[in-house]
Amino acid sequence: MRLPLTLTVNGEPVSAMVEPRTHLVDFLREALDLTGSHAGCEHGVCGACSLIVNGAMLRGCLMLAVQAEGAEVWTVEGLTESGAIAALQAAFLARNALQCGFCTPGMLVAAATLLKANPTPTREEIREGISGNYCRCTGYHAIVDAIEEASRA
Amino acid sequence: MSELSAVDRPNSYIGRSVPRPNAKRLLAGRGQYVDDLRLPRMVHVAFLRSPHAHARILAIDSTAAKAAPGVVRVVTGAEMAAVCTPWVGVLHHLKGLKSAPQHALAIDRACWQGEPVVAVVARTRAEAEDAVGLIEVAWEALPAAVDMEAALAAGTLVIHPELGDNLAFQREHVGGEPDSCFADPDGVVVQATFHTGRHTGVCLEGRAILADWNPAEGRLTAYHSNQAPHMMQTVFAKHLGLREGDVRVICRDVGGSYGIKVHVYPDEMATAALARMLARPVKFSADRIEGMVSDIHARDHRITARAAVTKDGTITAMEIDDLTGIGPYSVYPRTSAVEGNQVVNLCGGPYGLRGYKARTTVVFQNKTPTCQYRAVGHPIATAVTEGLVDLAAEAIGMDPAEIRRRNLLPDDGYPFRNLANLAFEGLSHHACLTKLLAMMDYEALKAERDALRAKGVYRGIGIASFIELTNPSPFMYGIGGARISAMDGATVRLDPDGSIAIASGVTEQGQGTEAMLAQIVAGAVGVDLSRVRVTTGDTETTPYGGGTWASRGAGIGGEAALQAGNALREQILVIAGAMLQAAPESLDVRGGAVVDRATGAERLALEELGRIVYFRGDTLPKDLPRELVATRHYTPKDYPFAFTNGAQASYLEVDVETGFVTLLKHWCVEDCGTVINPMLVDEQIRGGVVQGLGGALLEHCVYSPEGQLLTGSLADYLLPMAGEMPDIAVAHVETPTKESALGAKGAGEAGTAGAPAAVQNAINDALRPFGARVFAQPFTPARILTALGKI
Numbered sequence: 001m002r003l004p005l006t007l008t009v010n011g012e013p014v015s016a017m018v019e020p021r022t023h024l025v026d027f028l029r030e031a032l033d034l035t036g037s038h039a040g041c042e043h044g045v046c047g048a049c050s051l052i053v054n055g056a057m058l059r060g061c062l063m064l065a066v067q068a069e070g071a072e073v074w075t076v077e078g079l080t081e082s083g084a085i086a087a088l089q090a091a092f093l094a095r096n097a098l099q100c101g102f103c104t105p106g107m108l109v110a111a112a113t114l115l116k117a118n119p120t121p122t123r124e125e126i127r128e129g130i131s132g133n134y135c136r137c138t139g140y141h142a143i144v145d146a147i148e149e150a151s152r153a
Numbered sequence: 154m155s156e157l158s159a160v161d162r163p164n165s166y167i168g169r170s171v172p173r174p175n176a177k178r179l180l181a182g183r184g185q186y187v188d189d190l191r192l193p194r195m196v197h198v199a200f201l202r203s204p205h206a207h208a209r210i211l212a213i214d215s216t217a218a219k220a221a222p223g224v225v226r227v228v229t230g231a232e233m234a235a236v237c238t239p240w241v242g243v244l245h246h247l248k249g250l251k252s253a254p255q256h257a258l259a260i261d262r263a264c265w266q267g268e269p270v271v272a273v274v275a276r277t278r279a280e281a282e283d284a285v286g287l288i289e290v291a292w293e294a295l296p297a298a299v300d301m302e303a304a305l306a307a308g309t310l311v312i313h314p315e316l317g318d319n320l321a322f323q324r325e326h327v328g329g330e331p332d333s334c335f336a337d338p339d340g341v342v343v344q345a346t347f348h349t350g351r352h353t354g355v356c357l358e359g360r361a362i363l364a365d366w367n368p369a370e371g372r373l374t375a376y377h378s379n380q381a382p383h384m385m386q387t388v389f390a391k392h393l394g395l396r397e398g399d400v401r402v403i404c405r406d407v408g409g410s411y412g413i414k415v416h417v418y419p420d421e422m423a424t425a426a427l428a429r430m431l432a433r434p435v436k437f438s439a440d441r442i443e444g445m446v447s448d449i450h451a452r453d454h455r456i457t458a459r460a461a462v463t464k465d466g467t468i469t470a471m472e473i474d475d476l477t478g479i480g481p482y483s484v485y486p487r488t489s490a491v492e493g494n495q496v497v498n499l500c501g502g503p504y505g506l507r508g509y510k511a512r513t514t515v516v517f518q519n520k521t522p523t524c525q526y527r528a529v530g531h532p533i534a535t536a537v538t539e540g541l542v543d544l545a546a547e548a549i550g551m552d553p554a555e556i557r558r559r560n561l562l563p564d565d566g567y568p569f570r571n572l573a574n575l576a577f578e579g580l581s582h583h584a585c586l587t588k589l590l591a592m593m594d595y596e597a598l599k600a601e602r603d604a605l606r607a608k609g610v611y612r613g614i615g616i617a618s619f620i621e622l623t624n625p626s627p628f629m630y631g632i633g634g635a636r637i638s639a640m641d642g643a644t645v646r647l648d649p650d651g652s653i654a655i656a657s658g659v660t661e662q663g664q665g666t667e668a669m670l671a672q673i674v675a676g677a678v679g680v681d682l683s684r685v686r687v688t689t690g691d692t693e694t695t696p697y698g699g700g701t702w703a704s705r706g707a708g709i710g711g712e713a714a715l716q717a718g719n720a721l722r723e724q725i726l727v728i729a730g731a732m733l734q735a736a737p738e739s740l741d742v743r744g745g746a747v748v749d750r751a752t753g754a755e756r757l758a759l760e761e762l763g764r765i766v767y768f769r770g771d772t773l774p775k776d777l778p779r780e781l782v783a784t785r786h787y788t789p790k791d792y793p794f795a796f797t798n799g800a801q802a803s804y805l806e807v808d809v810e811t812g813f814v815t816l817l818k819h820w821c822v823e824d825c826g827t828v829i830n831p832m833l834v835d836e837q838i839r840g841g842v843v844q845g846l847g848g849a850l851l852e853h854c855v856y857s858p859e860g861q862l863l864t865g866s867l868a869d870y871l872l873p874m875a876g877e878m879p880d881i882a883v884a885h886v887e888t889p890t891k892e893s894a895l896g897a898k899g900a901g902e903a904g905t906a907g908a909p910a911a912v913q914n915a916i917n918d919a920l921r922p923f924g925a926r927v928f929a930q931p932f933t934p935a936r937i938l939t940a941l942g943k944i
Binding site for chain 1: 172173176177179180181182183184186188189279354355356357358359406407408409410411440441442662663664665832833836839840841842843844866867868872873874875876877878880881904
């Protein structure tokens with residue numbers, strides 16, 4: 001069984017037929033080829049699939065695609081092209097706040113969400129703010145530095 | 154600045170913290186991980202895995218699965234065995250190591266919970282999983298040998314009866330006079346039993362492979378999330394009945410590896426075999442739940458240890474008895490005996506002992522197989538060694554820093570061969586410790602700890618010195634018969650536009666391999682970093698090599714790249730000399746142009762040289778060599794391994810009411826020789842430290858007595874989060890290896906090697922007023938409260 005789905009992804013209107021069981025992150029990756037969002041655990045713990053849905057950060061693996069009917073969804077691809085996270089990306093690059101890069105799209109979404117709510121966070125607040133996103137490579141220190149740097153820019 | 158070395162050139166990038174060239178792509182969501190790839194006619198495989206730790210497979214009914222929507226093929230172990238031969242994970246130099254043949258899919262019997270049994274191929278992964286749920290397996294549950302302590306006991310089930318017992322490997326080593334040291338009536342003997350918790354790598358990108366068999370060409374192409382493409386080329390060829398040259402392995406972006414993705418996994422072998430059976434691309438992407446029971450685990454050890462110390466603080470001897478459970482098979486092709494073997498090699502490593510005795514006993518059990526994970530054996534050996542050193546200090550009333558000062562190998566005492574037969578070319582234990590103590594302001598920190606202790610706040614300081622094995626020669630695997638290259642090559646090419654292309658046998662999983670190669674070659678040839686492109690991870694287009702593991706990328710791959718870059722520069726200068734009517738020795742290449750060596754004046758841009766060589770060769774002397782490409786290979790020859798060293802410290806607070814540990818700060822000073830990119834090296838250290846902290850405090854594969862993994866999701870298996878990790882200060886001492894012109898040793902595992910020991914010692918320092926101690930990792934609140942006698 002497939003259901004009709006209409007939504008906006010990265011500013012572009014999208015219409016598709018989807019299986020009700022398809023998760024939003026799988027729909028984005030498989031139907032729309034937006035492979036920047038990563039499925040790291042598929043049970044809502046690791047944060048690699050974090051997306052912006054209707055202005056709020058959500059886990060793409062905990063939401064069904066059909067639940068995004070009418071929603072406005074932003075992925076790392078759209079956030080990059082719009083320039084919305086350019087300062088964070090520049091700070092991550094300069095500080096090497098990524099290694100394998102698998103957590104990075106979700107981490108950028110978490111960082112952008114944090115800075116939107118709290119433009120000048122302390123290091124502790126940054127650490128708390130990204131604690132829903134696992135990074136297995138960096139040990140987090142460089143990510144905290146980069147977000148701190150971006151918040152000052 | 155120190156004086157110029159062989160790698161210091163006018164536009165050298167050695168020692169500069171430049172950003173990684175490939176990071177921008179990953180930041181934009183433009184990575185190409187295996188699961189991002191798709192090919193025409195691609196299908197997906199899902200596996201039915203054993204729900205039992207040990208069970209006989211009486212019958213498999215796939216009727217309903219075969220009829221399910223989208224299903225292309227259902228394959229059992231017997232069918233798979235006709236296409237993919239089994240393997241045995243032994244190496245000749247690990248004398249006596251035994252294991253049983255392991256198949257891609259279990260045939261008659263499953264030996265751990267999670268072992269793949271049936272493969273279902275379907276149009277989508279979801280359809281494949283649906284069909285897996287329709288397969289009926291008649292299981293006969295068998296008794297399981299789960300507890301490693303009981304593996305060799307009479308009455309315990311022998312997992313592979315043909316092997317006679319559950320003993321996979323045992324090695325004992327004695328150096329010097331341990332017995333007389335322990336018998337010294339004026340000495341003090343301290344002892345403890347240490348446990349390291351079985352844990353695993355949890356790469357955020359699960360293991361993944363997309364295998365494509367093209368029958369028209371007779372070639373297999375595997376897009377693989379892996380660290381060692383040439384090793385996998387050999388393995389696929391051998392077990393699928395192909396020639397190595399007919400297998401191509403491509404490793405694009407790899408989402409974390411840490412040693413997890415350098416082993417042979419039955420589900421990945423099955424995927425390659427299925428591609429061959431179906432003659433179409435088959436993708437396998439391990440989900441987290443199946444990854445937790447099928448990725449290799451590591452560090453399941455119990456170590457009984459003691460040390461002898463004189464009353465004036467000389468540590469004279471250590472004695473180690475290690476027991477480790479490795480699951481039902483020794484993992485192919487690196488084997489599961491290496492970790493225990495490393496514990497025997499590495500304990501006591503920073504110190505000058507008079508006696509050393511160590512034994513490892515490696516046993517089979519019905520749990521997920523274990524194998525090499527980041528810092529193989531080092532975190533275990535360091536926790537044991539440094540735990541004993543702190544116990545010795547406490548026993549004789551000496552400061553932990555002081556007892557290390559008295560016993561660490563002297564910085565001017567190299568080369569040195571220790572009682573474990575490790576050869577050290579040049580280490581800097583004292584320089585590192587001195588720098589560490591200054592960085593952390595040791596005396597002030599002790600005063601703060603003591604002042605707070607009076608107020609009922611229990612903080613602890615823990616120090617750990619360590620050694621780390623890097624740059625392995627063929628003595629690591631090749632000598633044991635494994636086709637795992639210790640040599641790596643680099644090809645460096647000048648294109649007509651003046652840009653440089655590098656192809657290297659070492660691989661990138663985020664540590665900065667490609668940045669390191671680009672920096673070395675840009676400096677060696679003499680071009681701007683932005684004009685350098687790097688290719689790694691493709692058996693078809695890179696020189697043969699071992700890949701990236703055992704902290705070998707910079708030390709081995711980097712040296713090959715340096716030599717190739719130097720050779721290309723010399724070739725450029727010969728051609729430029731002919732064009733400019735100048736002696737090649739009077740010229741140099743700097744900033745992308747041939748210049749006068751003495752004055753630096755530009756004589757000829759490289760793109761002009763390239764234009765003439767490639768398009769107007771008619772204008773050059775007939776006998777002028779025109780090669781603008783150079784390949785060089787490197788393998789260490791003087792020492793089996795390039796050992797590095799360092800020291801770490803942890804400052805933390807223990808809540809003695811709840812048992813919770815709060816990490817306040819962590820320091821690491823290490824010596825990896827020449828530092829190519831300080832920022833990237835520091836981040837390797839920090840990331841490694843946090844993986845060590847994870848094992849020390851959080852991560853644990855907990856099994857039920859029946860052999861069921863109880864921590865099989867990320868809700869149960871705890872990983873370090875940003876909010877509970879400390880800032881980590883990193884500094885370096887540089888003792889370049891003289892074996893290579895580059896002088897680089899490895900840095901990837903030092904953080905993991907020392908962090909658990911530092912935390913262990915800090916917790917025990919915090920608990921000292923209560924006479925409580927913990928030696929079993931992870932140091933959970935429950936274990937700390939138990940040590941405090943509160944539960």
